[in-house]
Amino acid sequence: MASYRIATIEGDGIGPEVTRAAIRVLSEACGAQHLDFVMLEGGAGHYARTGHVLPDDTFAACRDLDAVLHGAAGLPGIVYPDGTEVGNDLHLRLRFRLDLYANVRPVKLLPGVLSPLRAFEGGGIDYVIVRENTEGLYASRGAGVVLRGELASDTLVVTRKGTERVARFAFDLARTRNGAPRDGKRRVTVCDKANILRSYAFFRAVCDEVHAGYPDVAIDYAYADAITVHLLKRPDFYDVIVAENMFGDIISDLGAATAGGMGIAPSAEIGDRHGLFQGAHGSAPDIAGSDVASPVATILSGAMMLRWLAEARADPALVPAAERVEAAVGTVLREGSAVPHDLGGRAGCTEVTDAVCRALA
Known part of the structure; x- marks a missing residue:
């Protein structure tokens, strides 16, 4: 070694x-x-x-x-x-x-830990959230505008390069896993608000393009508001979730809470x-x-x-x-x-x- x-x-x-x-x-x-x-x-x-x-x-x-x-x-x-x-x-x-x-947040119910989700206390929570870590809404860090104490704005940034590489990371990760606990299927869920904002529709479209190179991994979609319900009602459906920076930040903490809390939640921030x-x-x-x-x-x-x-x-x-x-x-x-x-x-x-x-x- x-x-x-x-x-x-x-x-x-x-x-x-x-x-x-x-x-x-x-x-x-x-x-x-x-x-x-x-x-x-x-x-x-x-x-x-x-x-x-x-x-x-x-x-x-x-x-x-x-x-x-x-x-x-x-x-x-x-x-x-x-x-x-x-x-x-x-x-x-x-x-x-x-x-x-790529911010990698495993959400896994460990042995001996009781989940607040009673139906899953015996296990069945084992997925990974991959959060795009350098773009999205947080790209405005230090660059937002506050005008005359009356108006504040920040910019949501989604690029093809940034989305392609985090999507590839998510699909590559899915290939190394055993699939979702519910059905054993390897899948990547794209979390976005493509129904409302063009930036998220673009994020989803680029993820679709990347998925074409991974026929062995299924693709799934969930709006950011709806997935907060799904992570409570059917967490065993999920394998890998990929999301824009802010949405990934939010749902990662929600996921951690279902598996015992932040005190046992690991995290990695990974680049090339x-x-x-x-x-x-x-x-x-x-x-x-x-x-x-x-x-x-x-x-x-x-x-x-x-x-x-x-x-x-x-x-x-x-x-x-x-x-x-x-x-x-x-x-x-x-x-x-x-x-x-x-x-x-x-x-x-x-x-x-x-x-x-x-x-x-």
Whole structure:
């Protein structure tokens, strides 16, 4: 197994706790000699101290090292003059500067976790949302117009290149999966508002064009408002969902809630050359330092990092390590030996991490 250098930004709030937990687990799974976690500064707290949310040396490391592991960013009251949050800007800058165009959010009901959807408490939720990550409505970040305190506008941007590449990513991903739990069929669902806005009709049309090259994968469509109902009523129908930036952001959090919450929801932001991995949750500064945060989302994001490195660096030896991490988390949750607070248990960050490491051993 080769060695890899991981650009590691702990960030704010619970970020340092969950990042260190993930480092422990990943080092246990891979062997400390194979992963070198290079600690870097960045986030809202760093901005408050220095005026820089993403220092130049941190960006250079994220660009040049093998992958990026991020804890969380953001603190109450630390905002830019226009009122936008400083913490969010850390990974937004990395997202755009590293061209991390595919935000990958697995939604999977893990062993031992009760879903608020009673009909699916025994399983049946296992799909992935692929969110276009560099365009859409969020492309207006920092460029919206506020006119005389009377009018505000932001622009929705959809390009052929941006849509083609995220659609290809979604169809390629579907080819690697086992299909939807309901029928085993590999399918990509296009989430949009093509019935209302030309930009979304264009998004759907480009996805249709890409689908022509994937006859082995079915295509499906859902309007963004309707899919919020479908994800509650029939989540087992879905395999891979591809969506514009803002819609993908919204439905990803809804999906996470059906599978146990943000504290166990992993996330990856992937481009052609770079990958950033972090839990889908925020920095939760209200519980920072109290050892009650769940490290599960960041640990599972680390497993996603290992799988991505295995493919990006042609190192299949990393796949068994990722599988061991995922299995260890499943064992801990299924046996109930260390259930985190956000899932109704009493185990803190350290206790959950210890239990996962024991399961690995």
